Amino acid sequence: MTSLNEIVRQHKVTLLGGAALLLMTGVAHAGVLADLGAAAYKAAGSPSYTTVIPQGYRLEIGGKATPVSGxxxxxxxxxxxxxxxxxxxxxxxxGNQCVVIGPQTTQVVVDVYGPDGSPTVETWKVVRQERNGYPVFGLQRENGEYIAATK
Structure with a gap:
């Protein structure tokens, strides 16, 4: 039988990504996922990670699923x-149109595509926090609004 620690080690990158996504979606309490994410982070020896958002990925901006590139x-x-x-x-x-968020990134320049396909350049702040013993981050627009993952 596989132990919880072995399962967590096998899936640590997936769970770490889920941890970052939890903050981005504004989930106030993450329940079991947060506990597994914290366990994965600790089992992996508290690694730092780079998050990459590919060109065309849709994020919730202003209540709408909006494609972005970096x-x-x-x-x-x-x-x-x-x-x-x-x-x-x-x-x-x-390619070279990704948004890359490393462990020391404080802001990112992003092209946000409108309904007509035209881009608007925005600079987003990377807001770092700790949740249940592991680091998470959010992306904040210049107007103070947080970016969320699409549902």
Whole structure:
């Protein structure tokens, strides 16, 4: 029988990504997922991680699912000093229009696409917190609104 610690170690990157996503969606209490995320973070030796949002990924902005892109190269390895890489959407893509959030990133430049497909350039603040013993972050627009994952 596989122990909980072994399962957590096997899925630590997925759970860490879920932890980041929980803050982005504004979930006030994460219940079991937060507990598993904290266990994964501790089992992995408290790693730092890089989050990558690929071009065209949809985030909830102003209550609408909105495609975004960035100005960074899309990574296949974690950005130092990260030890883990997490892709929103689950799989890497190539190119140079990703939003990359490393452990020391404080802001990101993002192209937000309107209904007509035209981009608006925004600079988002990376807001870092700790939740249940592991780090999470949120993305905050210049107007103070937080970005959320689409439902």
């Amino acid at each position: 100005r960074d190269s899309c990574l296949t390895d974690p950005a130092p000093p990260s030890t883990h890489l997490w892709w929103m959407g689950g799989h890497p893509v190539s």
